[in-house]
Amino acid sequence: MTDPMPGLTGPRARHGSTLGQPLTRRDGVLKVTGAARYAADNHPPGMLYAVLAVSRVARGRVTFLDVEAARAVPGVVEVMTHANAPRLATDPDEKTNPFAFRLNVLQSDRVRFPNQPIAVVIAETLEAATEGAERLAPRFDEEPARAALDDGEVFTPAVVGAGSPADVAHGEVEAGLGAASHRVEATYDTPAQYHNTMETHAVVAAWDGNRLSLDLPSQALAMTQMRLGQLLGIMPGDIHIRSPFLGGGFGSKAGVSGPQLLGIMAARLLGRPVKLVLSREQAFGPVGHRAPTRQTLRLGADGEGRLTALHHHTRTATSSFDDFYEAASGASHSLYASPAIRTSHDAVRLDTGTPTFMRAPGEAPGSLALECAMDEMAEACGMDPLAFRLANYAEVEPMTGRPFSSKALRECYEQGAARFGWAGRPLAPRQMRDEAGLLVGWGMGTATFPALMFQGQARAVIRADGTGLMETGAHDMGQGAWTALAQVAADGLGLPIDAVEFRAGSSDLPDAGIAGGSAHMATAGMAVHEAAAAAIARLADLATGDERSPLFGAGNAGVVARDGRLVRRDDESRHESYADILARAGVAEIEGRGRAARDPAAGADYAMHAHGAVFAEVKVDPELGQIRATRLVGAFAVGRVINPRLVQSQLYGGMIWGLSFALHEKAVVDRRSGRVMNANLGEYHVPVNADVPPMEAILVEEHDPYVNALGIKGVGEIGITGSAGAIANAVRHATGTRVRSFPIGLADLLA
Amino acid sequence: MPLSITLTINGEPRRIDLDDPRVTLLDLLRERLDLTGTKKGCDRGQCGACTILVDGRRINSCLALAISHDGAEILTIEGLARGDALHPVQQAFIAHDALQCGYCTPGQIMSAVGLIGEGQAGDDPERVREGMSGNLCRCGAYAGITEAVIEAQRALTSDAEKAA
Amino acid sequence: MNRFDYVRPSSVSEAVAAGAEPGSAFLAAGTNLLDLMKGGIARPTRLVDVGRIPGLDAIETLPDGGVRIGALVRNADLAYHQEFARRFPMVAEALLSGASAQLRNAATTGGNLLQRTRCPYFYDTASACNKREPGAGCDALAGENRQHAVLGWSEACIATNPSDFAVPLAALDAVVEIEGRGGRREVPLTDFHRLPGDTPQIETVLAPGELIVAVRLSADAAAFAGHARYLKVRERTSYAFAVVSAAAALRIADGRIEAARLALGGVALKPWRAREAEAALAGASPGFESFQEAAALALAEARPSGDNAYKIELARRVIARALTLAAAGTPERLPALPGSPFASGGSLHD
Incomplete structure (x- = not known):
């Protein structure tokens, strides 16, 4: 395999890595020169272009496709429809595990959502394939679409999110509400949102007999390899997936998508390599989305502003043919102390693609509703929003009574509020104006996200020349895995970062687990850490057991690895280089393997969460309603920070997603057809540069001995939580209007 | 009309025989000239991922037909650095x-x-x-x-x- | 995208001859046409590339003090043309509030005036749209129509015109120079776009093969330069179409309004000139009351075409604010956020 990261050990690389250093991205040069190759940048010899034709109806059957017209287009090689698509070894509707989502890959004429693929046109050029797909002029036997939360029969799913129970209670919620001095009941609506990774889902597939070579952006290489093996009836080990860079993932690239599988099937059908890239519009359907929610919060508080009860109910939607439920109520599990808490969910089935994990799944909409409701209650109690949250600070996890493994949320509140200047905030809304007369509002929200960990593996090698190699099938979708994991590797191997070759992003490397749940750094990082430790331990055995080594007999005192040498712990004048140890032992290289997983005992005994506090300023035009966020300050306690530069970027990104959630993003669905009417980046608004205010993300020191040996909690998602609510609350504070349907738009503020 | 054009791409004059008048500058660069640094994000002028300089001006290459740009001078991300010296x-x-x-x-x-x-x-x-x-x-x-x-x-x- | 023939005429007369043939479409930059072709909404069988016709890319000062803008002048070049921006600041501000820098670098004067609506039902070829397919019906009428027209719409079409540029041009009585096989003619910009009526597929007064060759503004229009603003309310701070916009220009002498020019964007299928409001402003003293009255007059005929009643009230407020900003005087330099309520650079109310 060619090194996907050529040049990284060249003269431009930085020296002096240790944990906690703000190194610049090691893949930075590749990315700023255009040399970083994403899946669709590949072009094997003989490659054909595949273009999807998709359904315009939400439900029904395909009754006609003008295959002849498509074939007549010069350059078109084949048209793959349900009539001639290769059959799969495993039914793509079979649930081999809860996260093996059902795929719509031309195994029947059935249509289950708008933009479902109904044919693939394969041609010598992209232009011919595109024209061929347009010429198919499909006809449908159409059934009525179920498009909105009110359109379906309500049921309670067995589990929500990644497998949590749908309805959980602790204490007596109704009694708590009954005894309350202040009650708030409010319903918040959040729309369907689409991941809209800048890189749409793509695949370049090449078959060689029963071996399959893929360029495919993946947040879960091993899981994808396994699923593809089952579907295609080949050994997973015969599938090689290269995914050195993802143009964004946000949860939508965790498994293989239907369109990508269709590209693979087309390559098999034609016996030639095939490239298939989704158009932007086609990405609104078959590659997942965040489902809409309607959340009802019922809060009670006593005369001192302490919660007596909290009930968070979420109605959401899944597809007609599969199950994923946005676990928005889960946000209320762990954040605020209350003697009675209930979180519940129900759902309807709609004619959409199956929703899936999308950056801060559950927590993003759930935290927004919870933080708004907390703000409404603070106002009902006549309290400052921060004081109200502090009055309800959870010293232990409220649902279980378990201690937190660490929780520096109080420090987050303090540092964030101080930096923002929160103390000057008038209690009543609509009190502040800027020099131009614009309404100014300040709002805040608490951020929280679970500190998860999955299972992962890594392999370390120390070579005869004293350099190191670290291999793990980790995924970099922008978090900075190429850099931060290399820092952990260099640190563990006791080598300068440039003396470590770091390999990732390929399925032939040890399984690093999935890049999701903000757990990748903890998981892959710990695997790397353990692999390095294993390699160093074997090296130490070689040295300390050899009487010719200056380290001989160090046994109990032990050695430390530093700058390519082992150094006796109790006598630093005695040391030996890795190269010398290996040379004398006559060993070409030694290897260490590492496995990472959460310590089950710690996981059972402690509640593990990252926390933060976000403070937002917005300005609103008093007559025109147009809104602009003008300042965002977050303070986050996320355990150990491996690379503060990259962590800050992750937190900024999350905070901008929060801004987007509060003020911009919404799929506009036609109730009659079920089609998304703004399936483009012109009208599905995500923030542009001018929407993004000056930001700060304070990293609050936090040491957590329980989450994992490195103390890493994860930072990829927490930035959204807190931020969306802070901005919504700031709009309320600016205008006096409480908007409960998101995103908040200018029309909501024209009163 | 013959579909042969000349473009100066990153300083290098190139004669290009277009196989199709529909080819955009973006697809020409990416799919025919292996200059894949320029990215396709929306293909409709709504995201800017395909931005290149044409005769010194930034434009969306997804909404520019190659054939309309005969004689143009094009600078892409691949042509920005001077050897190892980044811009x-x-x-x-x-x-x-x-x-x-x-x-x-x-x-x-x-x-x-x-x-x-x-x-x-x-x-x-x-x-x-x-x-x-x-x-x-x-x-x-x-x-x-x-x-x-x-x-x-x-x-x-x-x-x-x-x-x- | 369907296949097409490609021709590149070297003169206006060649272009006009080529453009008159059935299935032909003029291509300038293509920022709108190629988008429509990729979406299958426009399907020309022949592209007549007018982009290199000599003589159409000049900004000329006319002997009477007006300006003539060649049809191929790029939006960015016009907006950043110092003399033009000084004399017609609200045109520059409108241009710079539209689209993105990349699109403005490509898009042309003529092309901007011919851009098609952003109605999602026009763009979604599976929806019924009388503009795309006469007689098919209008799915926007009972659909997602919060962004649709409140003035001049018909049961056949409730779409809006997305151009920012056209709004101040309408206010300033710009004239469109058109060349066809029958020769050259001129049409006031306010008459150039058509309201939908029963024929929403006919969007402008251009006959097949007719080509915009220039847009003219008179010296009279430049007399408003001291008090001229474009205000554009939108759902993003930048790179978004107008929900409602207004171009407001005043000539003020001795504390009274001598003359007013006012047009609205985002409310109708054409840039909406508010002549009754202008008449009411003439002779009035600039201020809250006269601006409110003007706003009310401008929207007197407005009615919602769906879930968009808010746009009527919003349009009134946009007018009042735009007039307020105009009365306060054109800023020395275009604001950092052109057309934005967040760039007024001073107090909202003087």
Whole structure:
């Protein structure tokens, strides 16, 4: 395999890595020169272009496709429809595990959502394939679409999110509400949102007999390899997936998508390599989305502003043919102390693609509703929003009574509020104006996200020349895995970062687990850490057991690895280089393997969460309603920070997603057809540069001995939580209007 | 009409026989000339990932037919550095972590080079934000992008002053 | 995208001859046409590339003090043309509030005036749209129509015109120079776009093969330069179409309004000139009351075409604010956020 990261050990690389250093991205040069190759940048010899034709109806059957017209287009090689698509070894509707989502890959004429693929046109050029797909002029036997939360029969799913129970209670919620001095009941609506990774889902597939070579952006290489093996009836080990860079993932690239599988099937059908890239519009359907929610919060508080009860109910939607439920109520599990808490969910089935994990799944909409409701209650109690949250600070996890493994949320509140200047905030809304007369509002929200960990593996090698190699099938979708994991590797191997070759992003490397749940750094990082430790331990055995080594007999005192040498712990004048140890032992290289997983005992005994506090300023035009966020300050306690530069970027990104959630993003669905009417980046608004205010993300020191040996909690998602609510609350504070349907738009503020 | 055009791409004159009049500059670069640094994010002029300089001006290459641009001078992300020496905008993007997944980055950088060349924004952050608003970044690297553009603008201005 | 023949005429007369043939479409930059072709909404069988016709890319000062803008002048070049921006600041501000820098660098004067609506039902080829397919019906009427027209719409079509540029041009009595096989003619910009009526597929007064060659503004229009603003309310700070916009220009002498020019964007299928409001403003003293009255007059005939009643009230407020900003005087330099309520640079109310 060619090194996907050529040049990284060249003269431009930085020296002096240790944990906690703000190194610049090691893949930075590749990315700023255009040399970083994403899946669709590949072009094997003989490659054909595949273009999807998709359904315009939400439900029904395909009754006609003008295959002849498509074939007549010069350059078109084949048209793959349900009539001639290769059959799969495993039914793509079979649930081999809860996260093996059902795929719509031309195994029947059935249509289950708008933009479902109904044919693939394969041609010598992209232009011919595109024209061929347009010429198919499909006809449908159409059934009525179920498009909105009110359109379906309500049921309670067995589990929500990644497998949590749908309805959980602790204490007596109704009694708590009954005894309350202040009650708030409010319903918040959040729309369907689409991941809209800048890189749409793509695949370049090449078959060689029963071996399959893929360029495919993946947040879960091993899981994808396994699923593809089952579907295609080949050994997973015969599938090689290269995914050195993802143009964004946000949860939508965790498994293989239907369109990508269709590209693979087309390559098999034609016996030639095939490239298939989704158009932007086609990405609104078959590659997942965040489902809409309607959340009802019922809060009670006593005369001192302490919660007596909290009930968070979420109605959401899944597809007609599969199950994923946005676990928005889960946000209320762990954040605020209350003697009675209930979180519940129900759902309807709609004619959409199956929703899936999308950056801060559950927590993003759930935290927004919870933080708004907390703000409404603070106002009902006549309290400052921060004081109200502090009055309800959870010293232990409220649902279980378990201690937190660490929780520096109080420090987050303090540092964030101080930096923002929160103390000057008038209690009543609509009190502040800027020099131009614009309404100014300040709002805040608490951020929280679970500190998860999955299972992962890594392999370390120390070579005869004293350099190191670290291999793990980790995924970099922008978090900075190429850099931060290399820092952990260099640190563990006791080598300068440039003396470590770091390999990732390929399925032939040890399984690093999935890049999701903000757990990748903890998981892959710990695997790397353990692999390095294993390699160093074997090296130490070689040295300390050899009487010719200056380290001989160090046994109990032990050695430390530093700058390519082992150094006796109790006598630093005695040391030996890795190269010398290996040379004398006559060993070409030694290897260490590492496995990472959460310590089950710690996981059972402690509640593990990252926390933060976000403070937002917005300005609103008093007559025109147009809104602009003008300042965002977050303070986050996320355990150990491996690379503060990259962590800050992750937190900024999350905070901008929060801004987007509060003020911009919404799929506009036609109730009659079920089609998304703004399936483009012109009208599905995500923030542009001018929407993004000056930001700060304070990293609050936090040491957590329980989450994992490195103390890493994860930072990829927490930035959204807190931020969306802070901005919504700031709009309320600016205008006096409480908007409960998101995103908040200018029309909501024209009163 | 013969579909043969000449383009100067990153300083190199190239004669190109177009197989189809529908080919956009973006698809020409990516699918026919193996210049895949320029990215396709929407193909409809709504995201800026495909930004290149044509005759010194930043445009969306997805909405430009190759055949209409016979004789044009094109600069793509691949042509920006001088050997190993990165362009000041490229250096500033790395220094300010103005990128995450990197997919929008070539477009952002070419847009920034265009913006600086236009000379309208200077080092005013608000004008830079507005001037860079044609380039979406879904990861949310905007804060770093704004800082990077301002720093590069200052570096280039000071270079120009030294040269003058 | 369907296949097409490609021709590149070297003169206006060649272009006009080529453009008159059935299935032909003029291509300038293509920023709108290629988008429509990729979406299958426009399907020309022949592209007549007018982009290199000599003589159409000049900005000329006319002997009477007016300006003539060649049809191929790029939006950015016009907006950043110092003399033009000084004399017609609200045109420059409108241009710079539209689209993105990349699109403005490509898009042309003529092309901007011919851009098609952003109605999602026009773009979604599976929806019924009388504009795309006469007689098919209008799915926007009972659909997602919060962004649709409140003035001049018909049961056949409730779409809006997305151009920012056209709004101040309408206010300033710009004239469109058109060349066809029958020779050259001129049409006031306010008459150039058509309201939908029963024929929403006919969007402008251009006959097949007719080509915009220039847009003219008179010296009279430049007399408003001291008090001229474009205000554009939108759902993003930048790179978004107008929900409602207004171009407001005043000539003020001795504390009274001598003359007013006012047009609205985002409310109708054409840039909406508000002549009754202008008449009411003439002779009035600039201020809250006269601006409110003007706003009320401008929207007197407005009615919602769906879930968009808010746009009527919003349009009134946009007018009042735009007039307020105009009365306060054109800023020395275009604001950092052109057309934005967040760039007024001073107090909202003087």
